[in-house]
Amino acid sequence: MKNSGYLLVTLLLIASCVDKKKDQAPLVTDPVYTNACCCDPTYPAGSGLVFIPTMFTPNGDGVNDLLHLLGNQQIKYIYDVEIRNATNALLYTIDTAFGNAAPGNWNGIINGVVFHKGVLNIQCKAIDNNNTITQISAQSCAYSCDSVSNAAVPNILNCKFESMLDPATLGTPYASGESFCQ
Secondary structure, eight states, X not given: OHHHHHHHHHHHHHHHOOOHHHHSOOOOOOGGGTTTTOSOSEEEETTEEEEOOSOBOOXXXXXXXXXXXXXXXXXXXXXXXXXXXXXXXXXXXXXXXXXXXXXXXXXXXXXXXXXXXXXXXXXXXXXXXXXXXXXXXXXXXXXXXXXXXXXXXXXXXXOOOGGGOBTTXXXXXXXXXXXXXX
């Protein structure tokens, strides 16, 4: 009888063990992040290159808070920037995003009150030092941790932030400095 009690206690202990991973909520992907970070962040423009981050996080922490378009030393200006949502509705425009004038950028705020999150379609023009004008179509994403989704971005490892940028090459060898939803 003493052995059967030991066996019963052992079986109860084994049965009470729960796989913690099964109990956790499944990873949620918010549909606004579908196709986020799909593309290379560098675009040829005449003799130069333009860098458009594939993601920014306008959360006020001082890291990657702005959508900021950049050019290398062969680019004079990036201008006529249109930022649209996934359904192509115009959200924001920037006259000059890079060049001699004060550069423009976007903090993800619309009309001073509404924060946009999700995939963005960006159209702009760039002019190089030879006065060649190039039309660029790009994609970026405004990411926000929020109580609605606290969502995962399916392609997070493909995301390229401005903080990762090497200005000399417009490559992205550095860490982003971001800590998502922690």
